[in-house]
Amino acid sequence: MYDRIKGFRDFYPGEMAARRETIDAIEDTARRYGFREIGTPAVERAEMWTDKSGDEIVDELYSFEDQGGRHVTLTPELTPTVARMVVAKQQELSKPIKWFSTRPFWRYEQVQQGRQREFYQTNVDIFGSSEPEADAEILAWAADALTNLGLTGEHFEFRVSHRDILGGVLESYDADVDTEAAIRAVDKSEKISQAEYHDLLIGAGLSADQAAEFDDLVSSGDLEAVESVADTDRVTAAVENLQNVLEAAADFGAREYCTISLETARGLDYYTGVVFECFDSAGEVSRSIFGGGRYDDLIEGFGGQPTPAVGVAPGHATLSLLCQRAGVWPEEAVTTDYYVLQIGDTRPEAARIARDLRERGHVVETDVAGRSFGAQLNYADSVNAETVVVAGEQDLANDEVTIKDMESGDQTQVPVDEFPGDLERPTYDDFE
Amino acid sequence: MYDRIKGFRDFYPGEMAARRETIDAIEDTARRYGFREIGTPAVERAEMWTDKSGDEIVDELYSFEDQGGRHVTLTPELTPTVARMVVAKQQELSKPIKWFSTRPFWRYEQVQQGRQREFYQTNVDIFGSSEPEADAEILAWAADALTNLGLTGEHFEFRVSHRDILGGVLESYDADVDTEAAIRAVDKSEKISQAEYHDLLIGAGLSADQAAEFDDLVSSGDLEAVESVADTDRVTAAVENLQNVLEAAADFGAREYCTISLETARGLDYYTGVVFECFDSAGEVSRSIFGGGRYDDLIEGFGGQPTPAVGVAPGHATLSLLCQRAGVWPEEAVTTDYYVLQIGDTRPEAARIARDLRERGHVVETDVAGRSFGAQLNYADSVNAETVVVAGEQDLANDEVTIKDMESGDQTQVPVDEFPGDLERPTYDDFE
Structure with a gap:
């Protein structure tokens, strides 16, 4: 007997039904915003990650040499792939380009709650707009996606910042x-002690006093204080951009979910503007649920024309933790509209009924295992059948079938040629 | 600039929309039959394939050693994985187990039309029934899945056989x-010359006369002739089983798509009973579109309790070739219900309209790139917007918006507070 590999999950039908309902809701929200689904390869050239230095992802790659001698990797994230796709068709694609997709990614990292080595994300990106409305639309989509799952502002918050605020303040110090090292320190600041945090800042080139002042300023989240401390064009522009994004988010209905949080810096070096992370408001899911932001330089870095970009990628593992914590995770169970039970040689009529009901779009099972009455009824119960249609030899001899409501146990006889007849979704109640 | 790896596809929105429509239709058919979706890992232990000898798949594996020293592989097919999953929970799962899933698989093989190194399949399987109704349900599902795509009996046929017929006839020869070598020869017979075919049969142990007789018998597809040539229990049982499956398929509405075709042998050694392949009736798609059959020994071979099984796995690449040939492939284009066009500073009202329309479930875009009237209208056209709602400063000053039908070009003014008002899907026609 073979075992599953550590960090990889099997999803059996009950749990899968809950995941599918969640993914469908998230993707439906993306479609309504006019994001278009794309399909992307699971394998890319490893150079797409290894050519960049200093990226932690490289240590976590599932990379190998294929049979043709290519150095390839399972993709640990989608962004480089969509950047490649934008570059490949940049002349033909009308802008803004709005894409989404849901699929697995792979990273060889420590397995823990909400983090597997194979993990699913829904990536949502806009290419070709540097306007604050694009950032705001990403925030609005993310908020709508979460509220469409039943979450509310009591369950989650978006901590929003701008990468240049930190960069600009740091630049303004006479040192x-x-x-980038200092921003990485900020990104880690909540997970380490203040002393360790300050040491990292000092290691990045700040004096001890500057580190303390910087820490205070960042913690305050006060945009006016930021501008007075670092009165440079860069900081002024960043503060203004962040304010514009939040104003657009207000028009788009997402402002109420956003908190200014200058600590929020995102670990990935390719972010260039507004960045945000979604957190559990109650703090029970301690890690960020997901994050996103603006990455205006990436497409050019991949050999394309300069193309501004902004995106977000909810991960389904952390999202399901949040939904469970909030009590809005769908029931992990399969559903069945009808089970057509056969007693004796009633296959032709049972098959006819099953086909008629399936044509109406319902989930219908009938016996394909030659089981007894009791075994079929147990099976119908195990798949949560709502209605059992008993096609017994005795019934059919009287041109009838028995309709049984599985919740109440009530049942009644119905003329076989009236089932399903003209009814779209016949149940016991229609015949009692 | 990085290139895509050979044998891997990027799917841009237009083509992806057609694929999604097709996959949704196929999965919807599976759900209606009571097949339950599962989720499975992309990576498994390579031993799940390499422990079996003689399987061509092994040469095509994307296998490698992971950072933990495990010998792993990208999965080239689903069956061993679902076998592993059945074995892992065989006590808890109520039988029959009916599972489906759609996902990519990977094989390092020659790239050609309809065959990539990354390819998508929808796997549909029943575990726990050895009855002919289970085989017939798989055939019926496959037929329904194809007819729900718009295909008819003029476009496809299922060539059905039973693995034991060939085996039993071969056994009956005094040699x-x-x-297995002879069955592999049969599986190749349509792609090679008759002389080469006979040579392979002779290589498998038949005399030249036996090879010729065997060839004639198999080509005839005549079950009575088969029984008279090989009057053994094994052949009699196989012929009877095949007839029973076809009878059940008649009740299930799939008999009309089935042709008895004893050449159909399927390449995989694990098939044990009824096997079938779907072919383009017109022969334009020369390879088999997909295949399936019964594999009763596999679960036991994976360390589980003996569990009969039957399944099928339509591949989406060959299926799309068939649909295109038959003229039923969906248009490769994105669709958009509304584009809300902004002129001047009308973002708050445009955003309100977009949100109201999205809440009604429609695909709605509005400007997030600060574009001109003309650029917005071109974009709306490029995403095939059905209706454009013009929110102009002038219009709004009169408490109006302009509703423009993009097909006819007709437009009319509408009071802004009546849009969308109580209408679920307002168009130009509602206001003209």
Whole structure:
């Protein structure tokens, strides 16, 4: 007997039904916003990640040499792939390009609650607009996607910032500061002690006093204080952009879910503008549920024409933790509209009834295993059949079938040629 | 700029929309039959394939050693994975187990029309029934899935056989025949010359006369002739089973799509009973569209209790070739219900209209790129918007919006508070 590989999940029907309902709701929200589904390869050239240095993802790649000698990898994220796709057809695609897709990704990292080595994300991106409305539409979509799952502002919040605020403030210090190292320190600040945080900032080039001042300023989330401390064009522009995005988010109905949070810096180096992370408001899911932001330089970095971009990628593992915590995760159970039970040699009539009901769009099962009455009834119960149609030899001899409501146990005889007849969704109640 | 790996496809929105429509229709048919969706890993232990010898798949594996030293592979097919899943929960799962899933698989093989190295299949299986009704339900599902795509009996046929007929006939010859080699020869017979075919049969242990007789018998598809040539229990049982499956298929509405075709042998060694392949009736798609059959020994071979099984796995690449040939492939284009066009500073009202329409379930876009009237109208046209709602400063000053039908070009003014008002799907026709 073979075992499953660590960090990879099997999803059996009950849990899968809940996941499917969730994914369908999220994708439906994306479609309504005019995001278009794309399909992408599971395998890409490893160079798409290894050519960039300093990216933690590289250590986590499932990379290998294929039989043709290519150095390839299972994709650990979607962004480089969509960047490649945009570059490949940049002349033909009308802008803005609005894409989404749901699929697995793979990273060889420590397995823990909400984090597997194979994990599913719905990626949603807009290419070709640098306007604040694009950032706001991503925020609005994310908020709608979550509220359509039954979540509310009591369950989640978006912590929003702008990458240049931190960068600009750091730049304004009279020191040779490694901005990216300092931003990575901010990204880690909630998970480490204040002393460790300050040490990382000092390691990035700040003095001890500057580290403390920077920490205070960032914690305050006060955009006016930011502008007075770092009165540079870069910071002013970043603050203004963040304010514009939040104003557009107000028009789009998403402002109420957003909190300004300058700590929010996102770990990935390719972010260039507004960044945000979704958190459990109650703090029970301790990690960020998902994050997103603006990455205006990536397409050009992939050899394309300069193309601004903004996106977000909810991960389904953390999202299901949040939904469970909030009590809105769908019941993990299969559903069945009808089970057509055969007693004796009634297959032709049972098959006719099953076909008629399936044509009406219902989930219908009938016996394909030659089981007894009791075994069929148990099976019907195990798949949560709502109505059992008993096609017994005795019944059919009287040109009847028995309709049984599985919740109440009530049953009644019905002329076989009236079932389903003209009814779209006949149940016991129609015949009692 | 990075290139895509050979044998892997990018699907842009137009083509993806057609694929999604097709996959949704196929999965919807599976749900109506009571097949339950499962989710499965992309990576498994390579031993699940390499432990079996003689399987061509092994040469085509994308296998590698992961960072934990495991010998793993991208899965080239689903069956071993579902067998593993059945074995892991065989006590809890109520039988019959009816599962489906759609996902990619990977094989390093020659790329050609309808065959990529990454390819999508919808796998549909029944575990726990050895009755002919289970085989027939798989045939009926496959037929319904294809007819629900718009295909008819003029477009496709199922060539049906039973693995034991060939095996039993071969056994009945007074010779030390390598049955599996002979069956593989039959499986190849349509692609090679008769002389080559006979040579393969002779290589498998038949005499030249026996090879010729066997060829004639198999070509005839005559079950009575088969029984008179090979009057053994095994052949009699196989012929009877095949006849019973076809009788059940008649009750289930699928008999009309089935042709008895003893050449049909399926390449995979694990098939044990009825086997079938779907072919383009017009022969334009020369390869089999997909195949399936009964594999009663596999679960036991994976360490589980003996569990009969039957299944089928339509591949989406060959299926789309068949649909295109038959003229029923969906149009490869995106659709949009509304584009809400902004002129001047009308974002709050445009956003309100877009939200109201999205709440009604429609696909709605509005400007997120600060584009001109003309650029917005071109974009609306490029996404095939049905209706454009013009929210102009002038219009709104008069408490109106303009509703434009994109097909006719007709437009009319509508009071802004009546749009969308009580209408579920307002169009130009509602206001003209």
